Amino acid sequence: MIKDKNIICISQTTWHGEFTKSTVQLLSLLAEHNNVFFVEYPFTLKDVVMSLLGKQKAQVGRMLGLKNRIVDEKTENGSIVKHLVMPPVLPIDFIKNKTAFKFLFGINTYLYKRQLLKVIEKYSLSNTIIMTAYNPMYGLPMIGQLNESLNVYYCYDGMDTRRHKSRIFNIEKEFCSKVDGIITTSDFLNSEKKKLNSNSFVVKNGVDYKLFVPFAKKSVSKSTTPKKIGYIGTLDQRFDIDMVEHSVNELPDVLFEFTGYLLNNTIVERLSKYPNVSFFDPIKANEVPKLLAKYDLGIIPYIMDEVNKNIYPLKINEYLAVGVPVVMTAFANLTDFKNIVQVANTKEQFKEHILNELTNDNDALIKERIAFAKQNSWEGRAVEFGNILEKFYNEKSQESSLK
Structure with missing residues (x-):
C-alpha cells in the first residue's frame, strides 16, 4: 500500500455532509500513512451571495480568505486530512457561447491553479500525486501545471449534463486519455474507461x-x-x-x-x-x-x-x-x-x-x-486503492528514469 506520499485530491464534493462519500472514506484511511489534502468543490460567487442571504450553506469566510482556507480535519481513525476551501469562481456553466465560456473558464482555472500552487509552496510539497475525484472539469486544465509526479482519475459515476452541460462528455474523454491511470467503482465504468486509457482498474465501494x-x-x-x-x-x-x-x-x-x-x-x-x-x-x-x-x-x-x-x-x-x-x-x-x-x-x-x-x-x-x-469494508477497499496508486507511481517513476 502506498506510503509517505503527498496526495492532493481535486474533488467534486464537499468533505462534510449527511451522506457517505467514497472519496472521503478512502482519503481518511490513506491519510494514516500519507500527507493528504482535500480540495473542496469550487463554489461560485453566486453561492457566496446565496449563503449571505441565508438560502444556502457555504463556508463564506474561508472562501473569501477571512478565515484560514486550510484547516485540519481529524478523521474517525485519528489521521489528519488538510481541508482546503478554494476562492469563489465565476458561475459560468449556463453560458452556451464557446468563446465566452472558454475565456471565463480560463479565469476560473487560473484562480484554481494559483491557489493550489500557493498550498504546494506553503507546505513544500514535492513528488505530489494529484487525484481528481469525479471532477474532470478542473482536473484536465491542472494536468502538468502542479509539478506533480502522478495524475490519477478516480471516477465513481457516469457523467451527466446536470452540472456542466453536454460539454463535460468531451472534457472527460480528453481527461481520461491524458491521466496516468484511472480507478473506477464498477466493472461497467471500468470497461468504458479502458477504451480511453488501458491503465484502468476497479475498486468498488465499501461500508464502514x-x-x-x-x-x-x-x-x-x-x-x-x-x-x-x-x-x-x-x-x-x-x-x-x-x-x-x-x-x-x-x-x-x-x-x-x-x-x-x-x-x-x-x-x-x-x-x-x-x-x-x-x-x-x-x-x-x-x-x-x-x-x-x-x-x-x-x-x-x-x-x-x-x-x-x-x-x-x-x-x-x-x-x-x-x-x-x-x-x-x-x-x-x-x-x-x-x-x-x-x-x-x-x-x-x-x-x-x-x-x-x-x-x-x-x-x-x-x-x-x-x-x-x-468482506467489503472501507479498510479493505483503501488497501486495494493504495496498492493501485503505488503501482501507478512506481510505473511512472520507472518511465521517468528511462527518459
Missing part, C-alpha cells in the same frame, strides 16, 4: 463496517406491527417512481419510508397520497445504521438507463451490514451480489421479490448478509 455492526440484527423481527421497507439516499431523477408506486399500491399493509435529500418533487407528489408512505429529511452518516436496523427490507429502485449502468451503490453494503434483505432494480450488472440480493426487471417482479423477502427471511440469511458486508 465498524459503524454498522453494533446495530446489526440478531434475528427476524417477531413484531405484529406492519413490516417496514426503507430507502435511504438522494431522491432524484435516478429514482424509478413507477416501480415503487406499483409496490406501494399493491402492498397497502406494508409501510414504505424514504429518507434523504429531495431533488425530484415528483416523487413526493406521486407517492405521498398513499397512507403507507412517509418521507423524512436526510440524517447524518453516523445515524444511518440505527435507522436501517429498524427496517425489514431495503430497496434500491433506480431507473434502468444508460447513466445508472455506471453505479455501484454505497447503500447496498450498508443494508447488508445490518442484516437487512435488499431488493433492487436491474439498473446495473452487479454480479458480486448475485446470490445475496434480489434483482427485478419489472414492477411486478419488484413487488414479488419484496413479498418473498419479507415472508421468507430468517436468522441464517441475516448472518450471511452481515458476513458478506464485512
Whole structure:
C-alpha cells in the first residue's frame, strides 16, 4: 500500500455532509500513512451571495480568505486530512457561447491553479500525486501545471449534463486519455474507461463496517406491527417512481419510508397520497445504521438507463451490514451480489421479490448478509486503492528514469 506520499485530491464534493462519500472514506484511511489534502468543490460567487442571504450553506469566510482556507480535519481513525476551501469562481456553466465560456473558464482555472500552487509552496510539497475525484472539469486544465509526479482519475459515476452541460462528455474523454491511470467503482465504468486509457482498474465501494455492526440484527423481527421497507439516499431523477408506486399500491399493509435529500418533487407528489408512505429529511452518516436496523427490507429502485449502468451503490453494503434483505432494480450488472440480493426487471417482479423477502427471511440469511458486508469494508477497499496508486507511481517513476 502506498506510503509517505503527498496526495492532493481535486474533488467534486464537499468533505462534510449527511451522506457517505467514497472519496472521503478512502482519503481518511490513506491519510494514516500519507500527507493528504482535500480540495473542496469550487463554489461560485453566486453561492457566496446565496449563503449571505441565508438560502444556502457555504463556508463564506474561508472562501473569501477571512478565515484560514486550510484547516485540519481529524478523521474517525485519528489521521489528519488538510481541508482546503478554494476562492469563489465565476458561475459560468449556463453560458452556451464557446468563446465566452472558454475565456471565463480560463479565469476560473487560473484562480484554481494559483491557489493550489500557493498550498504546494506553503507546505513544500514535492513528488505530489494529484487525484481528481469525479471532477474532470478542473482536473484536465491542472494536468502538468502542479509539478506533480502522478495524475490519477478516480471516477465513481457516469457523467451527466446536470452540472456542466453536454460539454463535460468531451472534457472527460480528453481527461481520461491524458491521466496516468484511472480507478473506477464498477466493472461497467471500468470497461468504458479502458477504451480511453488501458491503465484502468476497479475498486468498488465499501461500508464502514465498524459503524454498522453494533446495530446489526440478531434475528427476524417477531413484531405484529406492519413490516417496514426503507430507502435511504438522494431522491432524484435516478429514482424509478413507477416501480415503487406499483409496490406501494399493491402492498397497502406494508409501510414504505424514504429518507434523504429531495431533488425530484415528483416523487413526493406521486407517492405521498398513499397512507403507507412517509418521507423524512436526510440524517447524518453516523445515524444511518440505527435507522436501517429498524427496517425489514431495503430497496434500491433506480431507473434502468444508460447513466445508472455506471453505479455501484454505497447503500447496498450498508443494508447488508445490518442484516437487512435488499431488493433492487436491474439498473446495473452487479454480479458480486448475485446470490445475496434480489434483482427485478419489472414492477411486478419488484413487488414479488419484496413479498418473498419479507415472508421468507430468517436468522441464517441475516448472518450471511452481515458476513458478506464485512468482506467489503472501507479498510479493505483503501488497501486495494493504495496498492493501485503505488503501482501507478512506481510505473511512472520507472518511465521517468528511462527518459
